[in-house]
Amino acid sequence: MKEMSVRNDFPIMERLIHDKPLTYLDSAATSQKPAVVIDALADFYRNNNANVHRGIYTLSEESTLAYETTRDKVAKFIKAGSERNIIFTRNTTESLNLVAYSWGREHIKPGDEILITPMEHHSNIVPWMILCNEMGSIIKYIPLDDDGTLDLSNLDELISEKTKIVSLTHMSNVLGTINPIKEIIAKANKVSALSVVDGAQGAPHLPVDVVDLDVDLYAFSAHKMLGPTGVGVLYGKDEVLSSMRPFLGGGEMIDEVYEDRFTWKEAPLKFEAGTPNFADVAAFGVAIDYLENIGMHNVRKHEIDITNYAMEQVKKIDQSIKIFGPENLDIRGGVLAFDFPGVHPHDVAQMMDWDGIQIRAGHHCAQPLMRRLGVSATARASFYIYNNEEDVDRFVDSLKKGGEYFGDASR
Amino acid sequence: MKEMSVRNDFPIMERLIHDKPLTYLDSAATSQKPAVVIDALADFYRNNNANVHRGIYTLSEESTLAYETTRDKVAKFIKAGSERNIIFTRNTTESLNLVAYSWGREHIKPGDEILITPMEHHSNIVPWMILCNEMGSIIKYIPLDDDGTLDLSNLDELISEKTKIVSLTHMSNVLGTINPIKEIIAKANKVSALSVVDGAQGAPHLPVDVVDLDVDLYAFSAHKMLGPTGVGVLYGKDEVLSSMRPFLGGGEMIDEVYEDRFTWKEAPLKFEAGTPNFADVAAFGVAIDYLENIGMHNVRKHEIDITNYAMEQVKKIDQSIKIFGPENLDIRGGVLAFDFPGVHPHDVAQMMDWDGIQIRAGHHCAQPLMRRLGVSATARASFYIYNNEEDVDRFVDSLKKGGEYFGDASR
């Protein structure tokens, strides 16, 4: 496995946890930040801070420039046609809710179907449920095979004229499964259903080309891809964005306001009400530069290598450990959720913390998937560019210890 | 005028603009940040960054602690009964939209009346218009006197059984007017209308006691009160929050998710979907400590002094300059919008920029108010704790120059 030499760029890696070096294995929840991003954020507040878009003075022009430059960078990062297609939100969750509220309430009728998958994060389930409750539409699921991949054999029946929205995750945050989204989007487009991709785990870990995918809407979060918290993105095609009604109302998004009515701007500003999170957006631009500099293909390659190594090592610990998700690394990202019979995920996580290892345990905001997998919770390690073989070794050693400590339970 | 000795705490004050020292007079749009806040933010990313609420490991516990500690501080800052009453949003605008969507769609019927004022910011107008368009309710206005204060003589007729929401700004971002909100809230409560206060200019500049005000909901933004961008607050009474349906759906806010339905948590988490802006919230806690340390009564006193001085100086420049808003500083905050006949606000702002002075020119997101004042735009200087007499002097000198430069226009 080739090492990525970027680890030293991340100041938090110096941190000790219970006197042990930090082994951060929860990047699927949120990523750590390189010094350049942290410094850019602090520098912005020290030098350029002012409200954007409306000020005829130097600081405001600088601030606006920084904000709009990031919009441009994001567009290029996912190969969008124009920065016009990039809306800044708070996170993936808000991006998806924006679609459900703005597109959904404009276009959905009783009996319409919304197709999702059993591996969705709650953020790509609950907004549709709220929409269904209000509009009388119905949620349907593409079935999931036992190997953690979607069963597409009946896709032509599942996607019908009744289907108005097809929304699925680019990559599962539990199984690691990378879905064949291009194929599914094509089917959705054929029946003129709205195609939506939850890219929360896609944009940080995979090269993304929204034009090639021909997707209507693609949502992701800056905080999972080296950027600050509080910034989300919604990419949308021109014609889709213009067919959506405004969502939040207020400053910035309006054109004219009268006593009894208002008109609004074109996208993207139409969807950006109030003072945006411009400082974090400015710093997010630096995160994108950083990722572009590494190259998303290299990010992906590194994650294949480290996940491969981790899966091999974990299997050696104990035959009874079940790793969820596909074996094939061509369709699997750097997420390793597992079940260690007799050792509860919460106890594993708690124990590993004493060894400085930070993994997640729980339902990973995917309760329907947990039910489908027949578990109430799993432990999950997830990887990013700063992780190396040593991290995996520490994790594996600690997991072994956990097995010995908790494992001889009588059940 | 007593000087506040805090200016050196703000690193941006070292900045030169066109080789002149920065004179920042746009704090009503966004405030500058003290070093302690900027450092806290950078430190958080260097040491404690992890996703909140769900992690059984040290970093996540620290992150959660920081996030929830700020909630506690915010509650104490506005004298709320409990941190349970504090919801984190992106900004004031989102807070107000949350109310319009969650309370409004649950309780508003055709013909119901929503009472606002002509001095509202677009963020406290447009959400109600969206609500009215959907639910068939009607917006009414409390009339505005020529001195920039509300005309309350007919309030008992304006607030009737038909009134379902009364929403107004604590302080106008154009006129500086501090409204008698307690009196108006009391009338709203009497007819069981929902009382909402836009505290975007209240919380940063005035002591606030939501329990004493007996207000149902109070909204404000961290970025206007020394905190980072991307954090808003919505305070709500317990019984009001529990009568509101969820707004955004997704991670964090749910309790259980099944294939076809979901249940949700109690407030405040019910309204916080997805990964929150936890790093900025952590730093916002430091901003609140900083303000508490100065004392909001001292903030207010300083702003009265500096506004008083500025108004006197501006009047001396030219008799024809019209300052908007009340003369009486007991009911006026540190905002100075004015009309200089023959000198257009945009030209004033542009010219002042060359002297390092950053003021705002435009409609200040208050187009209905501009129409009421009979202007298309105004220039506005606004003050905060770091401004001093020198700032005012530079501003006044520059304004004089502007008058000479543009002023002898033939109209």
Place this chain on the structure above:
Amino acid sequence: MVMPPDEPKFDDLYKELILDHYRYPHNRGVLEKPDVDMQQHNPVCGDKIRLTAIIKDGAISQIEFLGQGCAISQASASMLTDRVKGLNLGDVDKLSINFRDMLKGGKPDEQLMQDLMSLQGVSKYPIRIKCAVLAWDTLQEALGLK
């Protein structure tokens, strides 16, 4: 930099007694014809506890549990069955109030708590308190003590 107030130790949480109960739970099973039969779960982590008990003369004469979950939740359930067997409902109520109080950081009555003292370390782990309390929630619900 934010730091939790105390730097706890591993063994404060997973005391030997807890691990013993986790590995070899006491009173594991389901009683036939129970007077009370109650199941509860914690949606956040998925822990589950089912309690069955037989009540005689206002006291718990028999009690068994079945469950799924982490060491803390299962050990707590096992200890609970040991501790409450034979107690009358008033004493169970007092005990559960004292137990909850201990987990919120209060000073417990060691005489009253006995083995349950071993769960005191959980009070330093806010996110795990629910695990320790689940069995007690179930019992209080079952006995109508809430």
Place this chain on the structure above:
Amino acid sequence: MVMPPDEPKFDDLYKELILDHYRYPHNRGVLEKPDVDMQQHNPVCGDKIRLTAIIKDGAISQIEFLGQGCAISQASASMLTDRVKGLNLGDVDKLSINFRDMLKGGKPDEQLMQDLMSLQGVSKYPIRIKCAVLAWDTLQEALGLK
């Protein structure tokens, strides 16, 4: 640290010629019985321009403006009326395309632009471009050239 690409100078924007037109606008007024009469405004800053013109043999024979707004928008309108008087519609079209192009940073045809060159500095102030272009928007709209 973010810095705008160029450090512009005050006089690049507010050239003497612009201030002259602002202080003493040319062709200010409203024509009687105009062939075209068009008003536009910029909602962002509230600038307003009304143009009235008389068209003879495919050319602008008379043109006047009324307006409200900043020095840039009013001077631009005043210069426009000077420059387009007597031009046929084809030339007006060509001129307005060249003018817009200059404001977007393109290299203008100085022969064509004449006095309008003085507005070139506006191109460095993205937020002010709309001010300079408003009168031209109005004219193009009035003449059906858009």
